Amino acid sequence: SQQGEEDPQALSIQEGENATMNCSYKTSINNLQWYRQNSGRGLVHLILIRSNEREKHSGRLRVTLDTSKKSSSLLITASRAADTASYFCAPYPGGYQKVTFGTGTKLQVIP
Amino acid sequence: EPEVTQTPSHQVTQMGQEVILRCVPISNHLYFYWYRQILGQKVEFLVSFYNNEISEKSEIFDDQFSVERPDGSNFTLKIRSTKLEDSAMYFCASRYGTDTQYFGPGTRLTVL
Known part of the structure; x- marks a missing residue:
């Protein structure tokens, strides 16, 4: 299975702190995508990093990718209460294949 | 930005x-x-569809499920007997090519 496994399963931080979530996967990828899901809502795409990229930024998000270790990390800087959600990494193998989801990291940002 | 839409938002x-x-x-x-x-559980894959045919399906997607792209714009999931x-x-x-896979907001199905 190409699903990502996120770590930690849960993370609780104070508003303004940084949050780091990690992802590991098993086989080769074309790219890796990160998604956010607020409770009971849809999956919002955050950022995509390609296999030939090592780091990517988008606003307060920073994603790294280490294909040799088959791992990725998502850093949210200066967190806000509105960042409270579950975060998923989704390794994408290529072609028509789907992204698959692990259990995610549940982030709670305390105001 | 273009988005995937789904209807209805809730079906009972x-x-x-x-x-x-x-x-x-x-x-x-x-x-x-x-x-x-x-x-309370994780997001599970059901089926993928490309070039007007199913390219992959999971064990969940049994004979009770079917998909169709009837008119080039809609994509439907039918459950025959819920x-x-x-x-x-x-x-x-x-998704287009190898780019981002975009998700719709979801339909909440409640079977009574």
Whole structure:
């Protein structure tokens, strides 16, 4: 299975702190995508990093990718209460294949 | 920004009834997917669709399920005879090439 496994399963931080979530996967990828899901809502795409990229930024998000270790990390800087959600990494193998989801990291940002 | 849309947002049905969940993928996308998420559980893949045929399906996607792209814009998931355990949030997704896979907001299906 190409699903990502996120770590930690849960993370609780104070508003303004940084949050780091990690992802590991098993086989080769074309790219890796990160998604956010607020409770009971849809999956919002955050950022995509390609296999030939090592780091990517988008606003307060920073994603790294280490294909040799088959791992990725998502850093949210200066967190806000509105960042409270579950975060998923989704390794994408290529072609028509789907992204698959692990259990995610549940982030709670305390105001 | 283009988005995937889904209707209805919430569907309530009686056990044994047929339901059709509708999705409008992003217009130039080529790959289409259905996923579901039972309350409190992870998002599970159901089926992928490319070039007017199913390219992959999971064990969940049995004979009670079918997909169709009837008119080049809509993408539907039909459940022929719903069961209580089909109650879940159903997500449609689409993608162009190797780019981002975009998800719709979901349809919450409640089977009574």
